[in-house]
Amino acid sequence: MSANRRLLLLAGAAAAVVVVLPFIGIEALPLGVLRDPGGSSVASVIFWQIRVPRVVAAVLAGSGLAIAGAAFQALFRNPLATPFTLGVASGAAFGVALATRLGLAVAFLGIATDSLAALAGALAAVSVVWLLTRVRPATSSMVLLLAGVAMSFFFSSLILLLQYTASLGDSYQIVRWLMGGLAGVGTREVFHLLPFVAIGIAVLAWRARELDLLSIGADLAASRGVDVGHQRTVIFLATSVMVGGVVAACGPIGFVGMMSPHICRLLLGAEHRHLLPASCLFGGVFLAACDTVARLVLAPAELPVGVITAFLGGPFFLWLLLRRVVSREVAG
Template sequence: MAASGGVQAVSHAPGCDGQHERQRRKPWSLALCLLLLLVLLLASSLAAITWGSASLHASTVWSVVSQQLLGGGWQPDAGQGGISQQHYQIVWMVRMPRVLLAALVGAGLAVVGVVMQAMVRNPLADPYMLGVSSGASVGAVSVLAYGSLAMVGIYAITAGAFVGALLATALVYALAQQQGRLHATRLILSGVAIGYMLMGVTSLITLTAGQRELANALLTWTLGSLAATQWSALGLPAAVLGLGLLWLLLCARQLNALLIGDEGAATLGLNTASLRLQLFVVVSLLTGTMVAVSGAIGFVGLVIPHITRMLVGSDHRRVLPVSALMGASFLVLVDLAARTWFSPSELPVGVITSLIGGPFFIWMLWRRTTAIPGGSA
């Protein structure tokens, strides 16, 4: 897929706070920001692997990881620096894949939030708020309940979540239209209404499928959880995120053009209908993949893009990579809090993100005059 149009550059969204100051920043500021965020991600990951019900020393974590990556793997009873089999299991088989999945999901949801806000020109848009995550949940639970899409094998749940997310996105977007124009209020109301309706559908499927095991699956997909993550779960979300982010970076100038409105984008030679159709597919694929492996985690796609734009401006060549790294660190830290704050009990990740995102959403409503991107649709 390739976005059409001959857009050269649209550097910022009209009406953004401090936009001119951000655009005058030196070119190396992006590199510095990315470097600092990489350091933050590494520090967050180390803390998440080290801390828990069984706390480990950082040197133990480093020994296990370095042996796996550089020394051909850990061998039991080999006297490798005093690293026991229990340490190996905790670091490499339990916490490491969980931390990596948290980083992938956090980055994916943040990127989706960035794209959705550009697509609809509304700072309140995110996959959870607009019902896209709920649509993905319906698709995933339908696969579990009825065994549909079996032809795609191990990717059946992801395929179901993708189809559900795509249908939910299209429905919300269609309902938000009025006389050919997209209205911000209708968008939010449509998203909330569709989201609640699809949550009801998810519950209905669970209660009528005759499988008690689906009750646990329902909790996972409605509140989000990264528990029991295995290495085998990382390949698909990593591939989808990498390819999706690469494509979106190539379309960064077209995304910038969307911020000035359809009429302005058309004057720059952009086919907005074609671009939005492609973005619908990419957003649905990213959302469906992340929901399939982690459940419906809310507010990441709302909080992270907004903070990112306050830091680096509205140019998507900056916003996309910075949001990805910031979202990764954010969800790694949230998952750490979810499994340590009430130890030995573990909270669903979505509970923590809701406690953070709810007040942030209220604050954004209160500060509506700084709406990003481009003001109301």
């Protein structure tokens, strides 16, 4: 079966799952709620004002994290590269935690405080890696990846400092938010999240060819006419904006950006004109499904969705490491 046909099948399956997920919950909802989007009945309110916005937000967040992971893995030629290992998510999380600690309430062009703080933190984290590419253009991908990991640890330590110095209430709020979750996400958050994810996906989707070449090597990409420095800058900015928006809306949710591209690469191959849309589809549905599990597993209470993704992502990470070790031993 061709990659295009597999991509269409994935899109169809993703659409079917997204349609079904809002109906899954503690209370069974009748199909009649589909005909009453503005209704005042309990079933209509639960479906249209709570579950549908939450599923849409999960799809947007998962899509953004997944395509960002695919882009980083190509850019750094490393299957472990994600928005978290490169410090982008940690920087965004620090920005929001700092805004919470200081009690900031600033809006700009309709962008909420948390989104602005997350965007500033993400850009601060990625700027260090970007400066390395400008000061020393020949810097290897591994050095850039390690610089990102260092930034992740740095911002994580700053978050711990904020928690330690915050009041008990603020500290508890920061801890719960750092677990990543979609509880309380509604229509307003969906509209805040949409432009960040849409811009990031659009920018990365137009760079499928460049990502194909960069995944092979910067020298080869340059020999084929790719401005490596410019493309790195654009990809850094696009992913920072997107991840910043996701973290502001949902908190830091790990492993989606690592798992989704790998699974899609196994299904459709490594060509980014197929991999990028497939990662978006799979990542969105994966996070929405994980959030549904988080709602139900301890019902009527619910788990933060970040707990579910970490529970699945930890073993996947170990499998990925073992797979690389075995492949190197076989090759050696």
